[in-house]
Amino acid sequence: MASITIRNLDDEVKELLRRLAAENNRSMEEQARVMIRAAVDGQIGPGRIDQIERTLRELTSTHSAATPVAAPAGKILPPGMLSGKRILLIIGGGIAAYKALDLIRRLRERGAAVRVVMTAAAQEFITTLSVGALSADHVYTELFDRNDEHDVGHIRLSREADLLVVAPATADLMAKLANGHANDLASTVLIATDKPVLMAPAMNPRMWAHPATRRNRATLGKDGIGFVGPARGEMAESNEAGEGRMAEPLEIVAAIEALLEAGPKPLAGRKIIVTSGPTHEPIDPVRYIANRSSGKQGHAIAAALARLGADVRLVSGPVSIADPAGVKTIHVERAQEMRDAVEQLLPADAAIFVAAVADWRSENSAGEKIKKVAGEGPPVLRMVENPDILAGVGHHSQRPGLVVGFAAETQDLLRNAEAKLKKKGADFIVANDVSHESGIGPSGVMGGDRNRVRIVSKAGVEEWPEMTKDQVAARLAALIAERLKTTVV
């Protein structure tokens, strides 16, 4: 569909659009599209048709989609998801800076106040004039500007915000913050703040993949900086593709809402159990049987459910990633411990089994380290089957209203997933191909950051495109929220 430009609408229509968009958590353009579709389908009563006609006439005027939409200074925006929130947006110098204009607009549509700091490089890509028009505020560019009546100083700038957002976050801005540099307004504000920081990286795929950037990303993650993206795809430079595209403005808005806990909470009051990570089955005190699960997908699902308001109990096997924020995490090692922890958490509204539980354990793990004895050859381990935690809960007298399993397969994905659905008493199975041929590389699904899944249920198979594990988690959490709406527990 052609893009829609909302401009010069009369105040009454604009107000209606703003209100409806905020209520439905849509952009104004999306709201307009929904209304137009509804009008065309005859779903809107005659009383509103003239209003829609007027809207249509305005929307089809010939303004370019890139034309900035200035909110009149001092005008109070209607309450939205981000109503009353103050965002300090730091725009770095990259080709993706143009997307920051749309980001400002979308944040303001949702009721946020947006103050902007631009680096010198950012001003090579977009002007302070358009940024100022969109944010309806002064744009801050200099560290020391004694002549500037608007100069509030970097400390106040960084403190008078609920959240700092860096979009686009260039390799340079990431490096500066990771190493504590403060030699311009953007980097100084970032290091002076006591508020959460969210970065939306954007750079050439080679720059993103460079060991220096990887190091900085890891350091910033450890320092508690939030990240959204980058995504994989075509670069602005011709013939360049890969990971490094800035997340889309609406994805950044969703991450901001999540950080500020401003999004909708359809799972409030729901208790959900999630299992994640591998299990370690001891052979002796120093050796164990394990698998390649990193826990990334399970932890991301736990975090996504918590963002939707659920009371999440995560039962995690041994992983090297952090416990997700806002989630009660129980650490276990062996499958039997995981089963016990899960059963103790019942009853619950839903249980999501993401853990890669070891199917077998050594029947008698030795109390002492098994030693090599000359002439005796290797020890023989007798394996016994571990409890199937999902199947146990799927057929439990206290079975949660919604039970979701995963199926990690290297062959016959759908046939195996369908068999697991029946055998384990799950409502649906999230099936993923963990073979080398999955095309998800270089690290693959297990241990990597991306996933491609199919949702297998009695109703059929739904195929989802390749996404980051965080995106899969967000979509799955939304699906679970939808299913719980109609589940009588």
Ligand code: CTP
């Ligand atoms: N699962 C579980 N307890 C087990 C084994 C698996 O709870 N002992 C759960 C997993 O968390 C996942 C689902 O069952 O949600 C399927 O796991 P998977 O390892 O793919 O299947 P298995 O039943 O182990 O079958 P197989 O290894 O033969 O494919």
